[in-house]
Amino acid sequence: MTEQVEVVVIGAGFAGIGLGIRLKRRGFDSFVVLERAHDVGGTWRDNTYPGVACDVPAHLYSYSFRLNPNWSAVQAPGAEIWQYLRDGVREEGVTEHVRLNTEVTAARWDESSARWQVETSNGSWSAKFVVTACGHLSDTRLPDIEGLDAFAGELFHTARWNHGVPLEGKRVGLVGTGASAVQVLPELQRVAAEVVVFQRSAPYFFVPSGRRPEFSAAQKRLFARYPAAMRELRSEVFWYSEGNFPARVRVPALLERARNASLRYLESAVTDPELRAKLTPDYEIGCKRILGPGRYYASMVQDNVTLEASALSRIEGSTAHSAGGAAFDLDVLVFATGFDATEPRFATLIRGRDGSTLAESWSDGMKSTASISTPGFPNLFITNGANTSLGHNSSVYIIESQIDYILSALDYVDATGVAFVEATPEGEHAYVDDLARRSEGSVWLSGGCHNWYVDPRTQTLTVTWPDFAYQFREENSRFDPASYHLATRE
Amino acid sequence: MTALARELDQGVIDVGGASVRWFAAGATSGPLPPVVLIHGTGGSTEGHFSFVFPMLARTQRVISVDLAPPPGNAELTVDDLERQVAAVVDREAPTGPVSVLGYSLGAVVAASYAAHHADRVQNLVLVAGWITTDTQQLLRQDVQQQLRGGDPVAFKKLSLLLAFGVPFLAKRSFDELATVAPPPSGTPEFLARLASLNRRIDIADEVAAIRAVTLVIGCTHDLMVPRHHSLALFGAIEDARYLELSSGHALVFERPAELHLAVRTFLSQPSRHPAGTVIPAEQP
Incomplete structure (x- = not known):
């Protein structure tokens, strides 16, 4: 019918x-x-x-x-x-x-x-x-990778997270460095024994504002009691964000300002020159999504995180090979590879x-x-x-x-x-x-x-x-x- | 030298002994008349229009004038500055209609220019402008003047306090404020002459003669040219509409995108709102 x-x-x-x-x-x-x-x-x-x-x-x-x-x-x-x-x-x-x-x-x-x-x-x-x-x-998009079907461990996409797979003490491969990857890395780093990040290209980040990321009970009550304050905040954020558009169409001074601010943030967050070089994007800012900073760099510098600055290229059993020739034995592969x-x-x-x-x-x-x-x-x-x-x-x-x-x-x-x-x-x-x-x-x-x-x-x-x-x-x-x-x- | 826009024409012309730099960018052929930008006290094209100039140039021809000191120490007049604008317009857009946008003291110059060139100025945008300097402004200028010579640190802090809106300042750190605006353009002598001119503004007769399709933009939190001045312009200009934005006087730094889009929208269809309309600000 x-x-x-x-x-x-x-x-x-x-x-x-x-x-x-x-x-x-x-x-x-x-x-x-x-x-x-x-x-x-x-x-x-x-x-x-x-x-x-x-x-x-x-x-x-x-x-x-x-x-x-x-x-x-x-x-x-x-x-x-x-x-x-x-x-x-x-x-x-x-x-x-x-x-x-x-x-x-x-x-x-x-x-x-x-x-x-x-x-x-x-x-x-x-x-x-x-x-x-x-x-x-x-x-969801999964990359076409040789041997993926026969991977000995568990694998899933970030948008189809398998909560039945415990990650505590595991060796986890994280494929991708986009918006999902940078949010999940700090959580993986906290619980996994080891995390390997496969990076085709490094992301740029917004500079953290330094303001409190959570809203206090008093702020929330103000928003409820006086909605105009919420509207004003919404307008402020909207127009601030609109201010970032000219860099996308390469207005020289504004593009340079955005790029420099992001690179200065990287410099302050990552002191090891070798790691910093790998985390320095090789393309113009804004070409890919500029990401919210969160704790990505702070996680990246931890001892149990390895940044492999090349793509995942091949799987053999439980071994993940990168395009750069490195090999990692992994229990879990997480694909933050987008849509x-x-x-x-x-x-x-x-x-x-x-x-x-x-x-x-x-x-x-x-x-x-x-x-x-x-x-x-x-x-x-x-x-x-x-x-x-x-x-x-x-x-x-x-x-x-x-x-x-x-x-x-x-x-x-x-x-x-x-x-x-x-x-x-x-x-x-x-x-x-x-x-x-x-x-x-x-x-x-x-x-x-x-x-x-x-x-x-x-x-x-x-x-x-x-x-x-x-x-x-x-x-x-x-x-x-x-x-x-x-x-x-x- | 300048990073203002990717494809930029520029030059310097002599106007009665003053070396006036101008910039131009954007397609010369197009449906919209060129728009001429006039900055405010302590500004320049780069200082006040680093956002608006290149972004307007994506949709139309944009011309700007860097106001310059006439030789000597004679008292500066609106007419001196207006002649500099006229010289650049005559060179870069010798015939046909133009639109003119002025910010702060630049709005005073723009209004006066529009009144005297009613045949050329088709559209006019007055951002945080005024007609007659009043006691609130004189008092403010007195204090600024005393501190400028006597206590430069206090002068700088007072300048921030006056230029930016209360809500904007409240949410920023001192570090952020240090980079939010470039230092003022112009020699101390020229800045002093401009400050003196700011005290003597009275363009009531000119404003009454404006025939251009006009957008008046006032700033809710403005302490330097408080919004009642923009409302006065809204009342005085025959074909005016009014838009108020949530900003201090430093709109070009606080809400450059909102200013740009208000101007772009107006210039694309100046008479969309009839004379007398209070245009609501965008509610995202």
């Missing part, structure tokens, strides 16, 4: 839940949120590795329409963010719209009815609109007007109009898709802008009575060309690193939004009928 709704939302992470809450607040009930996992929460449900936290300050990395006075720390622990999202679903009445353990297997545009047919592991839906809210950081952001898996499931998939449409990289629509896929809104990621500010701000866009599109269709809206090829070309111009010369494209923002097939910046976060909202938070074909009813 096929259930009829106005809107199907795929994914119950920050974007899907946020849209659900906003729809409910408008008194709109004809929607479902389909979630393949056992619970809501997206990346904050999936990532339970020791030390997991958000390196964007919590008062900014949260919904503007659901401020939380009780964040325990500037960098909130992952479990706290997960709970925040679950509370949002429950308190806003979204629970009854969420379908858990419901994995979308296909979504197809039906031309004759001008509706989407969505098939799942747990029923079928017919919807006027489909919104994908699958996130950038949902499909598939440039080729999202949901794109293979969605078939548009001519029957081909979104992945086929994106075979030369993700592209869009307004970072949310693409020709051939009427009434489909893709959040966290092409050019929506930020290297310098909170993704929740982008998500809220996209929610505003979707709501204004629904309003438009409702008010005008058009059958469907579909992005025009001309509009998409203009948008893609414009963003290519803004990306020119940026550190992401010319910073001398491999990052997950650039599509390896075309060397085009398809994941990152190449401008200020504010500018995204300025341009992409209101449905613009001029970029669409507006189909009238027969």
